[in-house]
Amino acid sequence: MAETENRPTNFIRNIIDADLANGKHQSTHTRFPPEPNGFLHIGHAKSICLNFGIAQDYQGLCNLRFDDTNPEKEDINYVKSIQEDVSWLGFNWDGEICYSSNYFDKLHGYAVELIEKGLAYVCFLSPDEAREYRGTLTEPGKNSPYRDTSVEENLALFEKMRNGEFKEGECVLRAKIDMASSFMVLRDPIIYRIRFAHHHQTGDKWCIYPMYDFTHCISDALEGITHSLCTLEFQDNRRLYDWVLDNISLECHPQQIEFSRLNLEYTVMSKRKLNDLVVENHVDGWDDPRMPTIAGLRRRGYTPASIREFCKRIGITKQDNMVEMGMLEACIRDDLNNNAPRAMAVIDPVRIVIENFEDGKVEQLVAPNHPSEESMGTRELPFTKELFIEREDFRVEANKKFKRLVLGKEVRLRNAYVIKAERIEEDAEGNITTIFCSYDPDTLGKNPADGRKVKGVIHWVSATHCVEAEVRQYDRLFNVPNPAAAESFVETLNPDSLTVIKSAKLEPSLAQAAVEQGFQFERLGYYCRDNKEEGLVFNQTVGLRDSWAKIEQA
Template sequence: MAEIENRPSNFIRTIIDEDLNSGKHQSVHTRFPPEPNGFLHIGHAKSICLNFGIAKDYQGLCNLRFDDTNPEKEDINYVKSIQEDVKWLGFNWDGDICYSSNYFEQLHDYAVELIQKGLAYVCFLSPEEAREYRGTLTEPGRNSPYRDTPVEENLALFAKMRNGEFKEGECVLRAKIDMASSFIVLRDPIIYRIKFAHHHQTGDAWCIYPMYDFTHCISDALEGITHSLCTLEFQDNRRLYDWVLDNISIECHPQQIEFSRLNLEYTVMSKRKLNDLVVNNQVDGWDDPRMPTIAGLRRRGYTPASVREFCKRIGITKQDNMVEMGMLEACIREDLNEHAPRAMAVIDPIKVVIENFDEGKVEEINASNHPNNESMGSRVLPFTKELYIESEDFRVEANKHYKRLVLGKEVRLRNAYVIKAERFDEDEQGNITTIYCTYDAETLGKNPSDGRKVKGVIHWVSASHSIDAEVRQYDRLFSVPNPAAADNYTDVLNPDSLVIIKGAKVEPSLANAKAEQGYQFERLGYYCRDNKSEGLVFNQTVGLRDSWAKMDQGE
């Protein structure tokens, strides 16, 4: 237990420790139960890390189970993407993948058992009538006129439902609990409904499908789950969870424990809202790098380790709160700062001509791939007479705080020489087109503190050896911290969340950059090659500093 004791604790681990110490359980068995009706998001990553992490720490088991009870909204592509996300995060499930649909026959039999006990009935109220009978938060509900239908008649009606003898919406099977309960979830909830829909696992074998709340608890029990961990919105549903298991002949009774869901600034965590963004083409699919989905974060350049670290830092509590986006960005920034190789890219290029460098000469400069990790090796930077630098890195005049290239002043080129701006060309509109410089051949490899009064260091690429690339700069998807609180969340979409820059120039070592491999583009930020686009396309992962903080001109 030493390894467990050294880990940060939380109230769930305290409960598990007590259960093991008391002998209530001999081992721990958790599960991650996504509904295959969309891609997973960062909130699901928190649940993945919790469930799989606890199973690992306690040397227990963790199932991956798809709670696939709504075939109209589910898709096999979602099933595949969820498996990829779990593995990408660094986890694997025990045994075969589980599906609630594997238990459809058993679930049906348990529904029949409830009918036989007089605890379920077939109801023909319309949805509108059912809402009227349900009552409100302050007023009790009223019994359905079908509530006292005899057991034998209910069994016959339920058999007809299964045989497809009723239309969709014509009737449902409801649990008989308490229409006066202060918990609306216990006011005779629906446990089966009719749907003539093709299921991605069972095909057309069924035309009745169990509701999630009825299915989930029984699936947990059938799999021998000890601790069923879910978010706080299911807190009231725990009463139905326990009621179902208490009233059917099943031996295992897992304990449902709720924790706070993840709320992250500048995004939404509702799969329905995320799906609307995809369907309405307001983003480029579920894996758009602006989306909070695991696939989107992966495409943007986030690493599994950074996501796991983020989930560790936010912790597990019972109190809802809004997590700052900066905390997530800090995790990936720290990870990439340590592990990402360095490279140079010029996003808004302007030409520099080194007048005292020989025409046609190519000097190969050896540059380290990481300033603090020699094991990452080095690459060759071709230095030529014509270079590109960022247009913002040159000014004709500037104050003392501007530490870049100024007319008549010197600046150091990263990994290369000190150059001095002598003159420049401009077009008819007054835009500078070319900067003419001289270089000091004695300054290669010299330390910036070598006594020479050079104000700053800028990055560059060879004009003749650089490669054209597209760079995609990303910002927050929404313009306000809590878009879910807006009257219409789509009204607060950030119109500048994506800026596509064509014609960027990158050093030749990036020609064979692997998809999702993170690089620090020196002085610019962290980028990775896009995993879907053809050609050389780089996605901005995160800035070198807070992504909404203005870069200090004295950098």
């Protein structure tokens, strides 16, 4: 077993420790088993970190398995995206990728075994009739009229199902358990149904497909999984998980353990709801930076380390709770604060003309790429007669609390000189078009606290050397903390979740920014270059400070 020092602990790890100590298992073997019916989201990242993290810490194994039993909703593109997400998060699966469809022959054999034992039967009840027979939470169900069909006839009927001799929905194979059970999942659940659908792995070989609950436990057992970790909504399903394995000829019987799923404020964690957002064009695909998908977070500028740290901080418990968005943002902010190079960008530009700076002169100033990490080096900033600053960084008149540029007063330009606003030029509507300034050539590199009373520092770019880029600013996707609880979650969408700035002015070094490279745009926030658009596009990752507390107080 791995060294326990500095290793996280939780109730699942306590179970594993006990199992290894008492000899129940000699090693650990976990799995991450997504259904390939959509992109993974931040909730899946929690499961990825848990399953692969346990395998790493205990020198065990972790499989990547696709539980691909529903070909109508699955797609090979989802398979590829899931592999990319797991790898990008920094994890490697053991051995070849597994598919539940690899076991379809064996699953069929185990279904036949249940029929032969009198524990499964072919049922011709319609869906409406089946619901009526199932009963309610307070009333027991009643037996299907097909429940006592002979073993021989059920074997023949199941073979006809396999051969495509029945229509979709005409019949199903059900386990024969207990229609009076207090657990609805044990009231003769469906274990096979007919689907004339092409499968992305098996093609058209099968027209009957096993249900998830029947497939999952057998797949775990066939792979030798020791601890089958899943979220709390499968707690009742554990009874069916154990029943199936107890009644077929498989010696391996993994232990299912449930933990709470991740619920994150101002978003939804249902793949069905996320798919609705994509299909109904509320967002620009599964990797839209507003989406809680791993691909969306990656495109927005979140790093694998920040997501792993987030999963570590929220921990593993059995208690459902809603995690504040600020906690996720804090993780990426901490990461980028230490690792992102600095750069300057002006989002809402207003023109500056330094009247006492020589026409046509270009002075190359040197600026650090990080304020405390000298190893990150420096870059050159062209300083010229015409500059751009943020429009909000200038006022004609202001009180003492305003520490930026004011008409008749001085301010320091970041990594450059002290300038003084002398006069302004306005258009016919009264909008300021140009601020005419003077600069002090003796103030380069001096500290604002050197005795000269300069109220603040603002960022800038050269008007003649800057590059233009599209900058996308993001707000929360929904207007309420728990949109999933709303009668119509779509109606809680935030119409201002995306603001596109077409011609932001960026320092020239950013023209060579690598895709997905994160930067701190000084005084603005953290941004990264988009990994999808061909042009120069930057996505806002997170602000410099927590804005979510302000939202709650608003």
